[in-house]
Amino acid sequence: MIQRGSGVAVWRQIEQAIEAEIAQQHYRAGERLPTEAEFAARFEVNRHTIRRAVAALETRGLVRVEQGRGIFLQDYAVHYSMGKRMRFSESLKRLQREGQIEVLRSQEIPASAKVAQALRLAEGERVLQVDSLARADGRVVSMTTRFFPAQRFAGLAEAYAETGSITSAMQRYGVADYERLESRITARLPDEAVARHLQRPKNQPVLQVEGINIDQHGVPIEFGISRLAGDAVQLVVGGEE
Amino acid sequence: MIQRGSGVAVWRQIEQAIEAEIAQQHYRAGERLPTEAEFAARFEVNRHTIRRAVAALETRGLVRVEQGRGIFLQDYAVHYSMGKRMRFSESLKRLQREGQIEVLRSQEIPASAKVAQALRLAEGERVLQVDSLARADGRVVSMTTRFFPAQRFAGLAEAYAETGSITSAMQRYGVADYERLESRITARLPDEAVARHLQRPKNQPVLQVEGINIDQHGVPIEFGISRLAGDAVQLVVGGEE
DNA sequence: CATGTATAAATGTCTATACAAGTTACGGCC
């Protein structure tokens, strides 16, 4: 099957061969593929040649390699193969008025320069950081990190966990309504934590939405950074809103 | 300088060492770096170890490797080294009301399924496709592909080239004003053409903004796809607009 | 002057070997 001296590198041919097997659903989502040694024996090449091919597949997000464990089919690959048609949309507004969310972590820390500037605090002032995941149809849609002024909203984390909603929790502090100042959107590659939580390969881009919420007096009450699975989600802006 | 058995792989240390040199402007933009053999001699490691380090730098977009020629500093790296502070912002509105642009190509083609649906035409009807680059401060900010119904706007390409503005050109066809229905934003890796025009490495994500413009009667007159250098540009939505 | 050719230089591919590091499973031991 592998043709040497054909002008196409052997590792590329192997990459395509494995990719074809994946496309033909030879393996199930999350399943372990043959080991490097097994592939090497089967294609009759050196292990390093296999590694080169697998590295290419990993870069493209088809498989995930874990030291000591093996090579695994990325469940993301299922979506990959089903094409772009099923991509689902998420509006900016919905991103803020969150639905079912899961709080990952909640801690009080000193404000970094960036956070301090956004919330108009002095650098080092205490802020409450809340990391959470949002799901839709069981699938993780976004990972959001929010910062609140800790002094003004002491105990917010508990109220948040209780009510499950920032809006409700805010009302206990006399914040009847708030609005989004503006949103800043960038595309970037995820760091490891984000990639893991979004259940995506670390070489596929994410949409990062930063925004500041202000109360009725114009005072910043929240600085949030949301990260969306970039090519699986369309962010809808404007129109009906 | 390289510490063996320190828990950090040698190739990673070399990657960081070269990265540091780049950050310290040891090399000029586009300049050729030392060859693999030279690096290997200098760090006293095997050539393959250098290759591993350089491959990592290439993936991150700091250098570009060309067979038979050498390793070159990506001019993009200059922006990288100047940090995120200088990142500049682009509003959605401004993206549509274009400034100084350069038309790359203009052609009449049959509408694809996607374009036809957006413009509410039958698949295969003629549409005018216009590819253009937008610049700010000489730097390429976005590459945009626009589709117009060819029948309604026959000769638009000439009027566009003449006036340099879609808005002005549109007025000749009785379209006094138009508005954006909604925008759909995704993050993705660029294809080769986009990466080249945006002067960016092909593994750095781009922001893709799709939108439909409608005339005062609600009839679609333009379907546009803009691609922005993802992590060099922040897309500002909402607020003052 | 133009063109082709030989040569050197640079990266790309492939093999081979050895050991390091992480993971899992099994079996002994308490």
Next chain:
DNA sequence: GGCCGTAACTTGTATAGACATTTATACATG
């Protein structure tokens, strides 16, 4: 049963060498 250590298995790192492929340069030839 539960704990722990060890062995086996798997991927990660590093070295070494050989040859292929691409590019640039110098030189010969017409």
